């Protein structure tokens with residue numbers, strides 16, 4: 001067995017700020033609705049997650065009630081703050097005691113400075129759905145501004161996200177957090193790039209299977225005029241995650257999706273034991289006469305003409321992609337199981 | 342000229358100008374706060390159910406025009422107890438123009454008051470228009486336990502029919518539905534209401550039966566993409582779980598499709614092709630520059646396959662199959678294409 005890397009993540013923030021909610025949505029298949037059932041966390045809840053073949057995420061969900069908090073900063077201090085790879089501090093935008101929240105944040109930094117100076121710091125300004133749309137940016141910026149100054153005092157750099165469980169913003173934040181902890185994320189990226197080059201596709205995205213967080217993506221810029229939503233990555237995570245829940249209701253599991261879209265074709269399928277891949281291809285423009293097709297051979301333009309009449313075409317293209325995925329699978333399985341120090 | 346490959350979802354028009362005089366109507370009545378506006382907003386305007394908390398009370402009749410396989414207008418009347426004062430000509434005209442009257446009862450409230458209100462409305466409505474379908478929505482059942490729901494339905498059905506019998510009204514077309522905006526029940530109920538308004542329903546169902554039998558399809562729904570109303574389904578038994586996964590599948594297909602677009606102004610070759618095919622795309626809104634009907638397929642690990650294909654005018658066929666049918670996919674596609682053609686002709690006959 002390859003050696004596995006363990007990464008300790010601290011989830012901190014006032015009671016009711018939404019720590020357990022986000023953890024349950026991202027890693028335990030809860031819907032946003034389901035989180036209303038969650039009770040306050042007693043002391044610290046540990047969750048060990050196998051993430052990609054050889055990485056274990058060790059989540060410390062620290063209950064935010066005052067009595068527990070006091071312990072974290074006194075008797076449990078070294079236990080809590082040792083060996084931390086990332087602090088995820090959740091701010092509740094509705095909090096009436098923002099000053100106190102910031103003080104707690106500073107206390108965390110002070111302890112990390114002492115016990116885990118290499119830790120990455122993430123601040124989630126959470127429950128953004130409760131702020132009117134026009135004010136969201138201001139609220140977020142104001143808070144981040146004060147956090148950046150205090151973090152700098154302990155020579156930490158804080159990375160911030162505005163989040164809510166009611167849209168895809170949560171996936172963007174967590175994808176960034178988790179990617180910063182994957183040791184071989186660069187190798188994934190490199191091989192995804194060559195996959196995109198060889199298959200001549202417009203986009204390839206790699207997801208972790210259970211959380212559906214984006215691990216890596218490559219955009220081909222191949223088709224002129226092909227445009228994509230700038231928040232598509234987190235949106236796809238959110239869309240597919242919700243569909244996975246629908247499938248679970250039928251006591252079954254999502255396996256693959258093939259979209260014959262109006263402007264693109266997309267294909268989602270398993271890559272390795274713990275990843276899924278999505279491949280996107282723009283629908284090729286059909287030249288209106290033979291002369292201005294860029295390099296279309298006679299035979300291929302005949303196929304294209306047929307394809308234009310038959311809405312169910314694209315099978316052939318799909319089969320090529322399927323074959324390419326099959327070939328790439330072995331490579332990615334190897335990366336996934338690379339031995340880690 | 343049919344806009345067979347037109348915009349994926351047809352817009353709904355809330356303003357009554359859209360010559361809503363001539364299209365069939367579905368009325369919605371019920372006491373204040375029973376949930377009429379919420380149902381309309383959730384069904385036809387994509388409002389998230391929780392947001393209905395902030396809907397203001399309706400003060401004058403409001404109309405939503407629904408444009409799908411058939412066109413019809415949903416007319417919501419403000420909630421009031423004395424709706425059927427004699428001589429209310431406006432109301433009588435609505436009764437004659439409407440194919441269905443949805444009466445919404447708040448099941449979380451004392452429903453005695455609404456039952457007497459319902460009784461006077463039914464009496465008046467069938468007097469003016471004996472063919473009007475009375476559809477009772479026993480609404481907000483999300484707040485009731487499973488047992489309690491059935492008790493409420495039994496009790497309400499009993500009281501309403503008893504009272505009508507006392508008045509000697511025997512053959513009122515009357516149906517009861519348990520509904521909530523927090524799950525799929527309101528969509529299913531509304532689908533049943535709409536289906537009764539479609540003259541070609543029997544033909545559609547037969548067509549779907551034929552397609553299913555000859556293609557190894559277990560269940561097929563013809564959906565209105567935007568509202569998730571199903572216009573027709575084949576005659577095999579249906580369960581809510583299947584309906585739910587099909588509507589969710591429509592959602593993800595539409596959502597995924599919207600993430601990537603081709604800006605046609607940057608691809609001159611394609612623009613020329615578009616006009617050559619005579620599509621009425623004006624190029625102002627890139628999302629409407631879509632010309633190809635969409636489709637999607639998903640596989641589940643228990644061997645189930647969902648297959649979606651967009652049909653004419655904002656309609657999609659969603660089929661449930663077993664993976665054993667996949668080798669015959671070409672046949673499935675052929676039969677679905679046959680269904681699409683039949684659908685197009687049916688539609689031509691209606692307009």
Ligand SMILES: Nc1nc2c(ncn2[C@@H]2O[C@H](COP(=O)(O)OP(=O)(O)OP(=O)(O)O)[C@@H](O)[C@H]2O)c(=O)[nH]1
Nearest residue numbers: 015016017018019020021040041063064127164165
């Ligand atoms: N409106 C809104 N509510 C949220 C959001 N995230 C979580 N909540 C709600 O906030 C409540 C408390 O969430 P929890 O996740 O239990 O809070 P916690 O931070 O784990 O609290 P402790 O365990 O006591 O520290 C739940 O009812 C959630 O549904 C959000 O983004 N928006």
Ligand SMILES: Nc1nc2c(ncn2[C@@H]2O[C@H](COP(=O)(O)OP(=O)(O)OP(=O)(O)O)[C@@H](O)[C@H]2O)c(=O)[nH]1
Nearest residue numbers: 374375376377378379393394398399420481521522
């Ligand atoms: N629990 C629950 N509440 C609902 C449901 N449908 C509507 N409501 C709530 O009922 C309240 C009143 O809804 P409206 O849609 O405004 O009722 P209305 O019938 O249009 O009222 P008027 O316009 O005053 O006649 C809102 O707070 C909705 O959130 C439901 O299915 N379940």
Ligand SMILES: [Mg+2]
Nearest residue numbers: 019020040041
């Ligand atoms: Mg908690």
Ligand SMILES: [Mg+2]
Nearest residue numbers: 377378398399
């Ligand atoms: Mg209303």
